[in-house]
Amino acid sequence: MITRHFAPLSRLKHGFLILGLLALSLPNLAAESEKSDRPNILFCLADDWGWPHAGVYGDQVIQTPTFDRLANEGVLFENAYVSCPSCTPSRNAILTGQQFYRLEEGANLHGTLNKKFPNFMYLLQAAGYDIGHWRKAWGPGDFKEGGYTTHPCGPESDFSTFLKKHDSSKPFCFWFGTPDPHRPYQEGSGRKDGIPVDQIKVPGFLPNTDPVRSDIADYYDESQRWDSDVGKAIKALEESGELENTIIVMSGDHGMPFPRCKANLYDWGTRVPLAIRWGAKVKPRRVISDFVSFTDLAPTFLAAADVNVPEDMTGKSLLPMLESGKEGRVEIDRNQIVYGRERHTTAQAKPSIIGYPSRALRTDHWLLILNLQPDRWPAGVPQGSTHPMGSFSDCDDGPTKFAIMDTASSNSLFYQLCFAKRPAVELYDSFKDPDQLVNLASDPDYATTVEELRSQLVSYLKATKDPRFSGEPVKFDEYSYRKGGH
Template identity: 65%
Template sequence: MFRQAVMLCVLCALTGNLLADERPNILFCMADDWGWPHAGVYGDPVVETPTFDDLARQGVLFDRAYISSPSCTPSRNAILTGQQFYRLGQGANLHSSLDPAHPNFMFLLRDAGYQIGHWRKAWGPGDHTALGYKEHPCGPGSKFTKFMKQRDADKPFCFWFGTSDPHRPYKKGSGGESGMDLAKVPVPSFYPDKPEIRSDIADYYFEVQRWDSDVAAAIRLIEEAGELENTIIVMTGDHGMPFPRCKGNLYDWGSRVPLAIRWGKKINPGQQFEEFVSLTDLAPTFLQAAGVPIPEEMTGHSLLGEMGVEEPSQPAGREFVVYGRERHVPAQKIPTMDGYPARAIRTDRWLLILNVDPERWPAGVPEGATHPIDKYADCDDGPTKQWLIAHQDDPDVAPYYALCFAKRPPVELYDCQADPDQVHNLADDPAHAETVEQLRGQLVKYLESTGDPRFTDGDAPFDGYPYRAKYLKSYLEKNGY
């Protein structure tokens, strides 16, 4: 009897090791401020992204991937926890923290036997220790080369491969100097077509290309280790590019991101997925692939069914996606810490935005902001922003300036098929009143069902949460606050 028990234990151990060996590695590659559609495979005529394009061709290209919030910390918190940003307390804001009570896919994988780690910008920015984390939420930090050399080869790994590219500042003129044809740079219709703006976008492209080459180097390490085919490789960004009316905004240019997923062993190549997905779907996808139970708290759902890896547990994709924002930086009047609360629902044709407090300035006040950037502080500084401000009194420029910096109405409605850059607000057109009400009801129902404090009976304390950037404290003290 004892001998049989021992043999059974040995068999279980061997089976467990086999299962562990078969579990996929995960390389999660996330850029900082890289937005859709800035990749060659999406049709951009200038930026060159051969690594992303290859991943898309060898796996799945997602055409409609959206973040939970177009701001670094809440977007990354939502990805890490698989939950909508507004469910995460302080984690809904930039330069915040994260309560370890929220399940974290990196730690769930570690607890299941994965070796985890991160490089450069992964979680944050913020103070992860403020609410109880004893270590970085994405595991130990190291270069990926070091991680691959020192890891336990008997364990699967999950590595968050981050970057600060293409976050500002840029070396001015770097795009043109690299050989890009500035005449071919697409300029969104909410900017005037000016050389200074084309050059600024090209400088952003230059850093996108540098990021793409970093990912290529990481993939080569996995290939050299002989583990490429059983590694899930995901490449995406945390929100749109750091330009006016993009990053921090709920239009597609702020909230839609590139996304490609490759898993050579399981995913058939050449797939193109046109339904809506949220980056909150990544955590449950990773967990299901690793055989780890998905916590009920997660509002995202696994994409393995959509990619043909598993039998779909629900209808493929979504008919709509919901996202929003609270405080990016404290950009209202000094010394207030208010953000710009807004929520959005995006369908195949429509984008509806609810601006919760339209008396606030969406990009920050014109002057006297709590944040040291001061003028329109919720928008990253750079040549495009400065050109629009400098030429705001030009009658030809004034409409563009208003689109980027003026106050906005309580409700915005855009026909995304006729108006892909979302510049013509139809919310006040009586012909679209029924559409507004239908989308509003759909959005509010979702927000209520997922516990958004702004749309339930609970408090909505987002403006009162600490802004955990040391530079702000020094700035306020210097100004007598």
């Protein structure tokens, strides 16, 4: 259980606009009544911001007053996971409410999103919502290849301008994005901005050295800037009088851009911060430990807006949990989560554009990973990659990556954990080994556990029509990689 660090907050002062009855027409009353029954939605998503990097989760170094405020005034989730720890498929899963592997080319970084998959933003727009986005929302990729003629998240605008221009008789849904804290960083920026580098906790798979701590401080610095940006958006909501009837969701699209984090199926790659505030309906200051997926967000937004949830969506609405007033483990069937990955960058040997297919099942106690092509390199080949980044190109370049590459032999612990080939099956005891460093899969004492978890995982993958387990054509390694970088 995560230690709660709720800071006392002053009460919000609500201003109410008193309208003269003679100034109201019946059509305006009807429009206002229709709107009041449907909440606004402000979805705030960072780029590469992972768990547990927020003050409310117990991180004593990073300063995240906006996220902490949302947790205080809403619900904090302890076990929120992405569908895939890679930008494009993670965001596709959010938009569609479906597991990434169901989305064809949308399962890969720098792919597309076929318009045949229902998109919650467009469904809300069809139901009368104004929609829009700022900075990084869907993607990266080429949405036109999927049949879209306009951005899958609506027109781009800064949030303040959107609020001023949108039809106030309608509810709105706005995707508030950012490129932070994606690399590259200005090296030393965290230390320069006063982050106490020596106090940073380094996960066990990275060297606990000053250059690594400084690199993490730079990531913290950009994460804090993101938190500040969301704070400004909330202030704009307050000034517009829309705060209390707006569902505010704040999270990141996957783990931090460090070795064995982003693009990996360990908690440091797939587990994310998540807080949801809805002042009008959701009881505040609650911590929920149920396992929730990014695929649950689309059905949640649609249910809150009283829009039918498409049967194609594999996610399950969080609305009953949010409105229950309960905390801890609220829904007993939310006791595990499934996620995975296909191609991140074109990181394997030239001329191939194949990926590193893996699937995982996470429970309170265990993490089981199935590496479906263990002959491939999990972070990319040491040399000869198709990607411009070159060595281990599924891992973003930066001081931490270079430190492990330059100062460690291929037999070192850090190199083995971050870059070496992995066995077909991995099993971690997340109670005893929270950084998930010791693979127990080959230990005979855990053979029964492996088989039980594998059976549960494969059963889910078949039921949700994962092409790698359902007998459908498997084309993930054939889809185009539509742009360089990640």
